[in-house]
Amino acid sequence: MTYATVVSNKPADPTERLTYRDMPTPLGDMRLVASPKGLRGAWFTDQALLPSAEGWVLAESDPILEQARRELDEWFASQRRTFDVPLDPVGTAFQHQVWHALCDLAFGVLASYGDLARTVGRPKGAQAVGGAVGRNPISIIIPCHRVIGADTSLTGFGGGLPRKQALLAHEGNLYRSRNARARRVCDGQAELPW
Numbered sequence: 001m002t003y004a005t006v007v008s009n010k011p012a013d014p015t016e017r018l019t020y021r022d023m024p025t026p027l028g029d030m031r032l033v034a035s036p037k038g039l040r041g042a043w044f045t046d047q048a049l050l051p052s053a054e055g056w057v058l059a060e061s062d063p064i065l066e067q068a069r070r071e072l073d074e075w076f077a078s079q080r081r082t083f084d085v086p087l088d089p090v091g092t093a094f095q096h097q098v099w100h101a102l103c104d105l106a107f108g109v110l111a112s113y114g115d116l117a118r119t120v121g122r123p124k125g126a127q128a129v130g131g132a133v134g135r136n137p138i139s140i141i142i143p144c145h146r147v148i149g150a151d152t153s154l155t156g157f158g159g160g161l162p163r164k165q166a167l168l169a170h171e172g173n174l175y176r177s178r179n180a181r182a183r184r185v186c187d188g189q190a191e192l193p194w
Contacts, residue, residue, distance in 0.1 A: 016035055016036075017036065018035055019033070019056065019057045020032060020053055020058060020059070021069070023069045025072065027163045028046060029046075030045065031044075031050060032069060034065050034068070035088045037088040038087045039089075039141065041089070041137040042137070042138045043159075044163065064086065067085045081107035089137045091132075091137075092132075094120075101120050102147070104119075108171040108172045110148050111146060112148060113126040113133070113150070134156070134158065145163075145167040154175055
């Protein structure tokens with residue numbers, strides 16, 4: 001996956017041209033946003049943290065947005081497990097470090113916040129990692145849904161626990177409840193539903 005990082009503690013350049021489009025998915029509509037360098041964001045349109053589209057240009061034919069739409073359609077249709085669309089999320093150096101670690105999680109593989117903290121070299125930084133995971137601007141493609149509690153509990157997800165449960169089930173991880181304290185049914189190998 002191409003990941004062109006924009007590391008800054010400041011907001012993105014307000015004069016940068018951003019394009020967007022909405023797309024249907026089996027879990028609800030998503031809004032895709034792109035800069036000239038790559039996918040800047042992918043949110044479910046009913047998420048609390050969905051940014052305003054003010055200043056963005058609606059573009060159904062943008063090549064980055066079209067590639068992201070196509071790859072997400074293929075992922076939901078069980079025809080793809082990894083993404084190739086170039087990414088351009090804006091965040092701090094630490095957030096990028098965590099987001100890169102998320103991108104390294106293979107399809108169906110789960111990790112706890114503590115696991116990620118150790119991966120990024122901050123073994124006592126699970127809470128800080130949780131904050132970076134929560135600020136992930138690119139749902140599914142930067143797979144923050146693969147982060148669970150150390151006890152396999154479902155924990156949270158910006159798109160809502162029902163969606164997280166569905167995304168994990170799509171990757172073979174079964175949770176019988178949508179409660180944040182729900183635990184994975186089996187700690188063995190994931191079972192793909194397709």
